[in-house]
Amino acid sequence: MTTTRREFLTASAIAGAALASPIVLAKSTTATNSMPKLLHHVFFWLKNPESKEDLAKLIAGVKSLAAIETVRSIHVGVPASTEKREVVDNSYHVSELLGFDDVAGQDAYQVHPLHKKFVDEHQHLWSKVVVYDALAAD
Structure with missing residues (x-):
């Protein structure tokens, strides 16, 4: 099977574009998805760690905090x-x-x-809470 010069150049261009795309994508997402200036990280320890119901209630309660106007991002884990x-x-x-x-x-x-409201309705679920607040270093 013989390959023409045009077919070779077309295939090379496509392969080069495919290889370059992830690099361009990584650079563009880094530039446009900047982190918020202040991060508020809270860790909860449940009173009843075996209770899947308590875990689900706490997770749902934490997720409800996303509705607060000043919250720019949320990750519940x-x-x-x-x-x-x-x-x-x-x-x-x-x-x-x-x-x-x-x-x-x-x-x-x-x-x-x-x-x-979240604190009032969910504080009975946890035995311990630890908070870390971090302001971006300039």
Whole structure:
């Protein structure tokens, strides 16, 4: 089977474009998907860790916080089955990672009626809460 010069160049161009596409995509998504300036990371330990019902209630409650106007991003999670290392603490049961534009946005979130309602309706589910707030370093 013989390949013409035109067929070879066409195939080469297509292959080159396919190889280059992930690199261009990675650069463009990095530039357009910047992280919020302030991250509010909360870890919850359930009073009844065996209760799937309590876990589901807490997760649903945390997800409801996305409706607060100053919340720019939300990630609700449970411990991942990653490599066990001395520096990894996966003893928590639920985590929330909320993004805010600034400290003022996070302050407004803390006193928002939906946040207060969440605490009132769900605090009986947890035995411990730890919060880490991080402001982006310039």
